[in-house]
Amino acid sequence: MSLGCSCIYFLDYRGKVLLFRDYRGDISSSEINKFQRRLLELEDSLSKPVFKLKDITHCWVGKNNLYIVALCKGQPNVMMVFYFLHKLIKVFEDYFTEFNEESLKDNFVITYELLDEMMDHGYPQLTETTVLKEFIKSEAFRTAGKEEKLTDIMVSSAVSNIVSWRPEGIKHKKNEIFLDAVEELNMLCSSTGNVLSSEILGSVQCNSMLSGMPDLKLGLNDKQAFEIKGKTSRGKLIELEDIKFHQCVRLAQFDRDRTISFIPPDGKFELMTYRLNTRVKPLIWVECTIESHTKSKIEYMVKAKAQFKSRSIANNVEIYVPVPCDVDSPNFKTNTGTVEYLPEEDCMHWSIKQFAGRKEYLMRASFGFPSVEQTDREKFKNAIRVKYEIPYFTVSGIQVRYLKIVDKSGYKGLPWVRYITKNGQYQIRMS
């Protein structure tokens, strides 16, 4: 069974080929026309991300007005193909800061080089930006630097090492590492305030600026870790449901005694993600009542309430409330924040820069209607969406207890830790 893919295409939003890499030469170049035709026939939302035409499988991902399409023959591991396509986008973003038509066109030589190095005969190979950057330099770096000799560029030592994500000989003046514990709260609520589903998606983001080959150990207030080691804790312990680690973490060791030990890649990376299914009440609760709704006018009363401790503050709270598609003369009244009408999304947008815990704010809105009614006016009762950020706070109560840094050179590294909670998919249904 072949796992890999035969070729990868980059198309613009109309389906025109920008560039492509053919890895196997077993698929005719006219095949991509069929994809284009299908693209024109169907809207994105209707087309499945993977489909088969005759014996060829099309897997595609859309991003920033571009389509990245992998064509495969036989029985590809489609999960791998999709994960690779997303990884590809990530690497291009790292290289070109942005991934779009312009950046691709401006950097087509590097794009080809990367495609050649990241995949061989349809099999993903090296995909860590830090490692790739060792021997594929970005354009800007090249022109600035002096002319390169054959001997100047070597394969990253990472390839030959067991540690495939970190080259040797990294040096930093200050040895620091920053940890951000970020939690996103996914929540779906009914109009009556019942939480239909909620989960916490947490991640620990690192930015490592440590020299050498440091070996790190991270200690969390993980209940299971304490149980296994038979220790007790003074603070609160939490139960992490499903933990996923960056490939640098020694999985077997974690499986054995829940120790998180790793040699970090250099720079930014996501060390781990976790999920918690605990029931939480909505941090920002929004209640929306339509007070009157006639042929010529609609009036809303919107109440927002911060249901967290008063010492925390939510920043950049944004509340989106749906309105009918053909309203006019918007009129808003509130003593907090600003409100605007966003016709392109058929909603009003109430933004509050700072929202302290336990506070409650009120907003009233009214709109007029034109005398001739648009046919689908009544179909506007979507979900209310809420965005926010709460610093110095995590819903789960996760805590970094320690981060031990050991390098053979013996320097003392400094760890920094921050906590933040954000909204994830946060929707409240409208009555």
Added chain:
Amino acid sequence: MILFLLLISRHGKIRLCKFFTPFTTKERNKIMKDCSGLVIGRSSRLTNFLEYSDFKLVFKRYASLYFVTGVTKDENELNILEIMHHFVELLDRYFGNVCELDIIFNFHAAYFLLDEIIIGGQVQETSKKAILKKISQQDLLLDEQFFKDDDKKK
């Protein structure tokens, strides 16, 4: 009679649409969508006529635009092709070497022109000279401001 005239770009965008007899919005949308599908990509070597619903489609591609008409079954298809060509030549004379962009940005002018050629789906004037004369007289009557703002190409 001619029931409707559509100008459709290669990408399926409607550049001009004129219905000479009432159709509901739903019918109109269906017609526009179906016509794009039927006509775009058809090789120019093939017949320029198609049966559609209970009328006929007569169409022709000029550069990047497809001119599509729906006509009653009793129409002379070859004559309809000539009428479309008549319209194209007038657009050409009015704009001077017309291109798709002229029609996009001055769609109103194209409608005005069409109003002098066809009324209610019937040809009303066959003299190009007469048509262009009437159009330029009307252009003079138009609010200068309107066209200054919108900077008509001449």
Added chain:
Amino acid sequence: MSTMKLKEFIKAIRNCKQAKDERAVVSKESALIRNAFKEKNPKNRHRNIAKLLFVNLLGYPTQFGQVETIKCVASDDYTEKRIGYMALSQLMNESSELLMMVTQAIKNDLNSSKSNFIVALGLTSIAEISTEDMCRELYTEVKKLMRSTSSYIKKKAILAAVRIIKNIPDTIDDFMEVIDVLINEHSHSITLATMTLIQEIINIEPERVGTFRKYTKVLIKILKNLIHSGYAPEYDIQGIKDPFLQVRIIRVLGHLGEGNEDASDDMNDILTEIATSTEGSKGAANSILYECVRAIMLIEASSGLRALGINILGRFLVNKENNIRFIALTNLHKLVNIDYNAVQRHKTTVIGCLKDPDLVIKKEALDLIYQICKNTNVKGIVKELLNFLLTAEKEFKEDLANKICMAVEKYSPTKKWHVDTVIKVLTLAGSEVMDNFICSLITLIASTAELQNYSVNKTYFSMKENLEQSGLQQLGVWLIGEFGELLVSGQTMEMDDTPINVTEEEAVETIEKVMEHYKDKGDKGDVIIQYSLVALSKLTIRFESMKGKIQELIQNQVHNPNIEIQQRACEFMKLIDEDWDQHRLAIFEPMPFQGDENMLVDATERAVR
């Protein structure tokens, strides 16, 4: 308030790369325009309406602009008025109540003394959007304007009248006297419009054609003058003088000559002249020739003129342009009933058209070939068509297969040939053939005793090799069920006189394979399984030895989620039970068929017996 100018707005939209960006620009601007309308600020109103026209072209809703459109129409400002009128037909369909509001404004404009152009706007809108009520309100004005001194107004008024008579046919009488005057005017555009009006009246009330016959000579004269006039650059198209007007007059002449010898005689010369002397290979000339042919076919033409017409079609048929060939095919089609032999002469050329890469030509040619078919030539034609069936692409295959079946059904000289041909079609394109052809073939076989043995054997062997052809399987399964005993009799001979031996077991296995192949294949597959169940249950009285196997196959279907299949399977499972041995025989007897005089009596009698 939006300050974007029309051109900027169009540019902004053109800069959008994705549908959602475009939607965003449009919704924002639409919201601003809604507000501007609410504020009742007439400044920029026409610009906003113009933007909405563009929004409408893009396919977004614009209903909220309708009231403002009416205000624009009623405005004193010419620019606003003109934009308003333009928007009227684009934005306001369906809202007849609102259209009623605009009627008064149009009336004012029709009576305007300010400018002919204002009157013209009103007339155009009547021709395109008027409702019955509007027409009643406005038709006196239109009638008056038909006598206007300006030919610019007059021609538009005539065309507005075309719309009025369509909406209110009882106004035709009012317009008849005006036509008497108009017919004598010597202006291209007035004559053109008048022809259109006459044509429309004939369409609505065909019996009025007699009243117009008095114009025959005048029209011939106008046409003659037109053809013989000197070079007029204004009206010249590819060396032809005003082809639009020529076509229009010829069409009206055609109506006048239809069923009337005198009028037909009168126009014989001019049509002959046009048919012979219109030169040029370009579209304009061909459009006139084509119109001329249509007229010839309509009127009581002399044999010479008719020959001329058929000749033109013959030339069209070998033209290299597809459009012209298409015209030839459609018109030969109409000619079949009038002059079969003339059309029949082109048979080979028409069959040749089936090779054309153009599907439209192919379909038209196929239709024509079908029309040419008769008992005498059907064999030859079908033979050729079967060759095409081998190579036809999917879109055409369906048409072709069904047309062959139609021809066979209608003209088949012998029943055996009928059976052979349809089985051949089913073998090549069995999944494209419509149900009713399979049904009628079954009826034919069932009602013709001498063909049953032959058919069941022939079908049995083709169906085994063409499992994908669902139609063939449907036929085969039914035949095995009904005539299974003929299949296993061992009395049928192959070509070389060796007997064909099919065992009962093999026959049942064939059905089993079909059922296996068509399970979970959707509706079409379910139908075949339904056929199979009936066939199997019939076989219980024909193949005693296979009862166990049959029972097993039927049992497999009693859990089928398809209701019809489950119902049959359950009924048949019961019937198979020994208790019903005697009854079963009566129930599964061969079905009587149409043509069987006493089929019902028969059925009941036998059943009772």
Added chain:
Amino acid sequence: MSINFQNSKRGELNELRMELLSVKIPKKKEALKKIIASMTLGKDVSPLFTDVLKCMDTPNIELKKLVYLYIINYAKSQPDLAILAVNTFRKDARERSNPLMRGLAVRTMGCIGVESIIDYICEPLKDALNDEDPYVRKTAAISIIKVYDISAERCEELEFVDSLVDLLSDGNAMVVSNAVASLMEITNRRGKFFEMDGGSLHKLLTALSECTEWGRIYILDFLATHLPEDTREIESAIQRVVPHLSHSNAAVVLSASKVLIRYMDYIEDEDKIKSICRKLAPPLVSLMSSNPEIQYIAIKNVNLIIQKRPDIFRKGDEIKVFYCNFNDPLYVKLEKLEIMIRLVDLKTVDQFLREVKEYAQELDVPFVRKAVSAIGRCAIKLDKAADRCVQALIELVRTKVEYLVQESVIVIKDVLRRYPNRYESIIKDFCDNLKALNFADERAAMIWIVGEYADKISNCVLLIESFAENFKEEATIVQHAILTAAVKIFLKLEDEAEDMIADILKLATEEAENPDLRNRGYVYWRMLVNNPDMAREFVLEEKPIISTQSENIDPTLLDSLIAYLGTLFSISLKAPSKTVISKEGAKERFDL
């Protein structure tokens, strides 16, 4: 295009050629970049091939890479040209100072798809397999598939396949994993030839925790198709695979799950199985917070996994994870609904109904229809909750929204089949909405209901007569439904329905063309004449009750699909062998 380019722009090509000849490396580089840019636009720049080759022999690595890119592009389409570069490749492959160079040369040479290349490539490839640098070895491992694709015979002759097996003992994990990928691909072509013993299993498991995320997928997929023979080995493999459920790469997680589910079949200890199942659930659930494409694949696979191991989601509240978000793409929503139906049980049914009713109010018609049918399917699945589900359906029918009514009729028919005589009270609501039934399927379903519950519907004779008004024009499925319903009604009401049954039988036998319909008509007619009691027994007999079992995949098919989790098989639900065989049969386009 190409002709056009050559004719009108011959000058441009010449200009580029001159630049390539320049002695200055930056100028050459610029020229090559332009050439590659043209290539990207689809222009034919192959006439420059020999000139480009001349630049290949350079110490400047960047220039060299550009030439390589150029060659790769033509390697497949114009191998005869590409083979001209072979000498330089061989030289580069021996470039001692730089492994990157050697790897690049070996990799690119393999892309030239003509058989004659093998003569040139075999020696450098052999060297590369034994190269001191792992980068070269890992590249060589993949290159063996390329050679195999060009000529399987030569590849075997040159013993490259055997070298692959040797590479499994390589000290570098990335080399091992690439060798595994190659092995698997070759196995795919010529059938299984490699038997795993304890030693190789151990090596693979060691490499598994050391190699890149992609390498882990290759090894896991390999393990899923190559089962160890010994139960102890299976258990130790499981132990080493379990930690990979914590990997951040979704494909690693899925492949690890696949190995575990397959290996579990060989474990007898129930507790061990339970403990593995417990570990499987959370990572699968987590996949739901990925990109929509990954979610889609994940849901499809979860659907298979829970059919195989229904006890994985034992906690009961996992269903919530699959609730649809407002902005999920349609293809994700539809699959989530499928899973919801699978997971719903008596504990969660109330939430489920609340949720699905919400979906039925949305605007997306295909989604709404699926939501409606989900309610019905839930009723069929959960006997004790059927009342609540039916109540929900009735609420929807009462909205009189056309597509809600239509979908409800189709699904309620199956509910009535599942629970005969339990819900006759609801029939009235459907009878009130006959006008909405525009399509044949819905009408057939309604007619079936009328026939089945004739004794509960006072005007059933009238209803059937009105359905039969256009008998001849109706779809065959509706005709059959009318016939059967008429017979049922007659058997139940007798005299009252005598005229009707006479009419319908006449329509079906005398006037119909369709022999199948006539057959049915005659069978009924003869039965009724022959012995009405017999007919009563046959026609009105209670049918076997349908169940949701029919929605499950056949267990043998399921097992073969489980072996291919994550691959296309798991999305299309086609059995592996079948798909391979029906290569020819799959002419028509089918959607997944």
